[in-house]
Amino acid sequence: MNILEISNLHVAVMDKPILRGLELELKPGEVHAIMGPNGSGKSTLANLLAGREECQVTAGSVFYQGENLLVMAPEERAGKGLFLGFQNPVELPGISNVRLLKEAFNARQRHRGLPAMDALAFRDHLDQRSKRLGLSGEWLLRPVNVGFSGGEKKRNELLQMMVLEPRLAILDEIDSGLDIDALALVAEGINAMRDAQRSMLLITHYPRLLDLVHPDHVHVLMEGRIILSGGMALAQDLEKQGYGWLEEVAT
Amino acid sequence: MNDTPAVASAMARSYKYGFVTPIESDTIPQGLDEEVIRLISFKKQEPEFMLEWRLAAYRLWLEMTEPNWSSVRYPPIDYQGISYYSAPVGNPGTVALEDVDPALLATYEKLGIPLDERLTLAGVAVDAVFDSVSVATTHQKKLAEMGILFCSMSEALQKHGALVHRYLGSVVPPEDNFFAALNAAVFSDGTFCYIPPGVRCPMELSTYFRINAARTGQFERTLIIADEYSQVGYLEGCSAPQRDRNQLHAAVVELIAMEGAEIAYSTVQNWYPGDAEGRGGIYNFVTKRGECRGDHSRISWTQVETGSAITWKYPSVILRGAGSSGRFHSVALTNHHQQADTGTKMIHIGPNTSSTILSKGISAGHGHNAYRGLVKVLPGASGARNHSQCDSLLLGEHCSAHTHPYLEVKNHSARVEHEATTSRISEDQLFYCRQRGLSNEEAVSLIVNGFCQEVLRELPMEFSVEARKLLAVSLEGSVG
Ligand SMILES: Nc1ncnc2c1ncn2[C@@H]1O[C@H](COP(=O)(O)OP(=O)(O)OP(=O)(O)O)[C@@H](O)[C@H]1O
Ligand SMILES: [Mg+2]
Numbered sequence: 001m002n003i004l005e006i007s008n009l010h011v012a013v014m015d016k017p018i019l020r021g022l023e024l025e026l027k028p029g030e031v032h033a034i035m036g037p038n039g040s041g042k043s044t045l046a047n048l049l050a051g052r053e054e055c056q057v058t059a060g061s062v063f064y065q066g067e068n069l070l071v072m073a074p075e076e077r078a079g080k081g082l083f084l085g086f087q088n089p090v091e092l093p094g095i096s097n098v099r100l101l102k103e104a105f106n107a108r109q110r111h112r113g114l115p116a117m118d119a120l121a122f123r124d125h126l127d128q129r130s131k132r133l134g135l136s137g138e139w140l141l142r143p144v145n146v147g148f149s150g151g152e153k154k155r156n157e158l159l160q161m162m163v164l165e166p167r168l169a170i171l172d173e174i175d176s177g178l179d180i181d182a183l184a185l186v187a188e189g190i191n192a193m194r195d196a197q198r199s200m201l202l203i204t205h206y207p208r209l210l211d212l213v214h215p216d217h218v219h220v221l222m223e224g225r226i227i228l229s230g231g232m233a234l235a236q237d238l239e240k241q242g243y244g245w246l247e248e249v250a251t
Numbered sequence: 252m253n254d255t256p257a258v259a260s261a262m263a264r265s266y267k268y269g270f271v272t273p274i275e276s277d278t279i280p281q282g283l284d285e286e287v288i289r290l291i292s293f294k295k296q297e298p299e300f301m302l303e304w305r306l307a308a309y310r311l312w313l314e315m316t317e318p319n320w321s322s323v324r325y326p327p328i329d330y331q332g333i334s335y336y337s338a339p340v341g342n343p344g345t346v347a348l349e350d351v352d353p354a355l356l357a358t359y360e361k362l363g364i365p366l367d368e369r370l371t372l373a374g375v376a377v378d379a380v381f382d383s384v385s386v387a388t389t390h391q392k393k394l395a396e397m398g399i400l401f402c403s404m405s406e407a408l409q410k411h412g413a414l415v416h417r418y419l420g421s422v423v424p425p426e427d428n429f430f431a432a433l434n435a436a437v438f439s440d441g442t443f444c445y446i447p448p449g450v451r452c453p454m455e456l457s458t459y460f461r462i463n464a465a466r467t468g469q470f471e472r473t474l475i476i477a478d479e480y481s482q483v484g485y486l487e488g489c490s491a492p493q494r495d496r497n498q499l500h501a502a503v504v505e506l507i508a509m510e511g512a513e514i515a516y517s518t519v520q521n522w523y524p525g526d527a528e529g530r531g532g533i534y535n536f537v538t539k540r541g542e543c544r545g546d547h548s549r550i551s552w553t554q555v556e557t558g559s560a561i562t563w564k565y566p567s568v569i570l571r572g573a574g575s576s577g578r579f580h581s582v583a584l585t586n587h588h589q590q591a592d593t594g595t596k597m598i599h600i601g602p603n604t605s606s607t608i609l610s611k612g613i614s615a616g617h618g619h620n621a622y623r624g625l626v627k628v629l630p631g632a633s634g635a636r637n638h639s640q641c642d643s644l645l646l647g648e649h650c651s652a653h654t655h656p657y658l659e660v661k662n663h664s665a666r667v668e669h670e671a672t673t674s675r676i677s678e679d680q681l682f683y684c685r686q687r688g689l690s691n692e693e694a695v696s697l698i699v700n701g702f703c704q705e706v707l708r709e710l711p712m713e714f715s716v717e718a719r720k721l722l723a724v725s726l727e728g729s730v731g
Contacts (some may be wrong), residue, residue: 050686053678078688086686090679094701100687103697107688160687228337 001066003028003168003199004049009060010224011041011048017058018044026168029196031209034203035235036221037243042203043087045221046172050084051077065167068109071136078104079111081167085157085174087203092144097156100144101126101163108164129162133185150177158183158189169193170201175209187212222246260692267724269493269523272358273465276382278337281466283330285309288436291336295405295439298412308425308435315429321592322653323561325497325534333499335437335466338384351387355379358461365716375486375713376401378458379440380471385440390454400445401456404472407443414445418476422505422542422569430501431538432680434470438503441471444690446481446512455711457486460500462522462533468499475505477512479545484515486714493523495531497560502537510545510572515553518566518711519718522558524725529588530618532560539566540596543575543604551578552595553709555718557725560589563624567596570604570632577606580706581720584699584725585618585650594624594655599632608639611703614650625657628665635665643673644702646695646726696723 004026011019018041026032036042048055049062051074062069063083072080091098105125106116117125130140135153145153154174161169173192175183190200190213202215210218210232218235220228220243227246228234271343279290288309292302306499317328339352358381366379366387376390378401385403394401400411407415425435437654462469482711487504501521506514516539525532541550552566568577579595590620597606626637643652654671676698684694700707700719707715 050682051681074682074685075688075690078686084686086683090677090683092680092683092698092701094704095697100684100697103689103693104687107690107693111688143704164687 002026002063003030003065004064004201007061009048009062010058010131011044012056012058013044013054018224019048022060022225023222024219024226026199026201028199029194031194031200031202031213031215033215033218034201034221034226035205035233035238040054040221040222042221043172044047046084046087046201046203049077049170050074060202075107079108083161083164083166083169085154085161085169085171087172087176088117089145089157090155091146093146095144096141096157097144098126098140101140101160104160104164126163130159133159133189134182135159136204151179151182154178155182155186158186162189162193165193165198168199168201170203172203173205174202175204175206184212207232207239212236215217220246252632254537262343268521272354273608274352274354274463275340276337276464277340278334278464278467281332282331283335283437283706287335291437291439292502294336294338295408295429296584297408298416298436300412300416301408304420304425304616305436308432309437311426312432312436315432317429321563321623322619323563323590323592326503328499328534330433332466333468333609334464334466335468335470335540336439337382337467338439339381341387355381355386358463368483375455375457378403378456380403380442380458380460380726381442382462382464382467382469385442394452394454397450397453398447398643399450399452400443402443404438404441404443404474407474411443411445414476415443415474418505418507419472420476420505422507422540423503423538428538430536431503434472434501434503434538437468438470438472441473441502443473444475444483444485446477446483448479448481448506448509450481452481452483455484455486457488459488462500465494466496466498470500471502473504475501475514475516477509477514477548479509480511480601481509482513484711485517486711487516487518488521491525493531497525497532497534499534499536500540500559501698504537504539504566506541506550508541508543508548508550508575512545513549514541515540516550516566517714518552518554518556519710519714519721520556520558521555521561521721524558524589525560525587527587527616529560532589534566535556535559535562537564539564540568542569542575543577545575546572546601547574548572549578551709553580553706554582554591554593555703555706555710555721556581556591557721559591562589562591562593564593565595567598568606569598570606570635571600572604573601574603575601576604579606579608579610580709581610582613582703582706582722583611583620584613584722585615585620586725587616588616590619592621592623596625596627597637599626599628599635599637601631603634604632605636606638608637608641610639610641611706611707612641612643612652613646613702614643614652615646616650618650621653621655622652623655623657626660626667626669627659628662628667630661632662633664635662635667637667639669641669641671642702644699645673645675646699692727696726699726
């Protein structure tokens, strides 16, 4: 069964059509990359999949592990293992990272019908992952995203993904704003999370991350749909030539 | 965000302290006159000066009018329709813990306040007030070894009359306001604490107030004196049965800090708030004031106000001693039809006095929440400093929040700053939390908790955990 199956998807935001006939299929264990010009609708797709209300579906369907995703509440999607790493993660003043992580983790446990993990076991689970991303214990006590640098916010999104171990991770520009070393850490984190069951959708503007992650497929989102799909070579071409040459393909 | 009947009943169920203890009470007939006051004083076998003091207060009260300057609205209170004294039969008062009626012990256990000293929270001594009387006070012996007096007001009047006489009403005199005068006339019990010079109180002292009887009012008085260079942390909790009729709670709390002394007073107020339609609930009309009498003394008020149909209270600090400091940290949450008009007064008298005000108001449902605060700097308060921060958070369309800061500065060297914000819970924050698997209610509760964090962290550990839970419960039914 496919993890994700998007057919003829049309989505409008504030009555403005953004996605117009998008098709996409993800199989278990696959990593797909989506590239595309600014404003082409990549984040809209990510938000729609996570259940953001502003994204109105005007036609088409989305199935997630064989179920109609579009009727589920955001927390239900999360409970079923769908994770979105946000392009612009929001600040949560007064709520520490560790608190949010613990609440999110316990929500996941509950959704799976499992008891809450005890505090010490959770701390272990968390420490292993935060160390891998170079995030200190003190940093975990800071309020979520408040005063974080751009790169720290992105590492934090990845940490949440690693802690929550989703079935489908959608990472929206997880690589933007990262310095060279942080990019390597993030790529390592992503690679460490790859397995036969988990699928990922990486939204990015740069082939640098893709060089480190080796996605199975690379897609170009333009004019509200996937106009071209290929492998790593496609990402390299885009890096050299931009999106202009694709306009013909699009029309 | 209309509250559906299902939501309303969920809310009604969520006040888990709404039970009534079936216990025989000695309740005097409703009504108030000099005879009633004599009867209360007689029942308590008080020293002569107390009766005189009460009667004088009563005569003052008769001349006063109920204040109407605050923003809270309620139908007229029938002061003759209230019983001013109700005590469990066989009034335990000063009896040994072993002799307290098991039904009362069970009540406190159910409220999460076991009175058995072996079971009490480590490091907390409790004075348990049931309707008009204190029924038990724990850890007294251990405290007495250090010279700390911790007992009910009734016991203090009998055993430490001179001390009480010296300090009672010295911070909140009966003529202070209508409810303070009423309290002075009819107060039935409360807690008395005295910390001798140089002593650091080894445990948190606390009072748990429980209203049980119907158609009674609770009028208690607390007096805490921290002598030179002593230190004490005090916590107050409360609850009441769920009833359709409003009940009046008009307390007075006085704190006195001598030179170098420090008092940290925390309140987690959870009186029955009324139902989702606004029926019933406690009218909580309270006068709390501390005086930093000595130089470099410190008083802080921390309050988490989630209960009561109406909250009307302004815990204040009179900064008399040079270099003394006052702090007020408050969270006030109003849901459904609750009203709160709360804040503080910081009166700077001595030089180099400082005060900090941090108020967090949360309104949901049809809740009404007002911050009212006065910062007054008198001519002698050179170098006085104040910082006030008042933040309001609105949940939904039918609630309201208002901020009324009053400033009176009569000394040019004073530095006074005031900041205020009003915000709504953001869709982005909610969505972020829900994407991480939290339900809408959990997300709201988490964000509200974050909003209050700076205040909650001022509370002693166990109580901040309680306060967090209480906030979550109080928000139930607030998100559509
Ligand atoms: N709330 C909104 N109101 C109006 N327009 C919106 C809103 N959200 C998104 N849009 C518009 O939808 C279009 C797609 O935006 P989206 O964020 O999906 O682009 P993107 O491909 O992620 O771009 P980028 O590469 O810059 O992140 C843009 O034209 C954007 O302005
Ligand atoms: Mg985007």
